[in-house]
């Protein structure tokens with residue numbers, strides 16, 4: 001067991017969901033994952049995991065769009081069918097909900113995706129990045 005692990009270290013396995021939702025390092029579960037709002041730190045301050053090798057691309061945004069879009073569209077449809085409010089009220093309600101929801105979900109979605117990449121060995125070792 002454990003022969004696939006590319007990452008050394010003697011850390012007990014960290015749940016990708018827990019590491020992601022708490023925005024912590026996917027290997028040790030303690031170091032901070034982010035250096036800014038969405039910018040990932042170069043390396044974990046606790047275990048030294050090189051986080052520059054992560055590349056989730058547009059994945060987090062796609063999942064946020066699908067999850068949040070489903071909830072907001074369903075809620076807007078329900079509101080329209082139940083109360084037939086004027087269009088401006090839809091805008092006043094759903095625009096802030098969408099913006100706030102996207103901002104709130106992007107970080108944990110990105111962190112969970114990075115943790116899942118780490119768990120499944122998809123974080124490329126630095127030598128694969130040569131020539132970037």
Ligand SMILES: [Zn+2]
Pocket residue numbers: 025026027028029030031044045046047048049
């Ligand atoms: Zn760490």
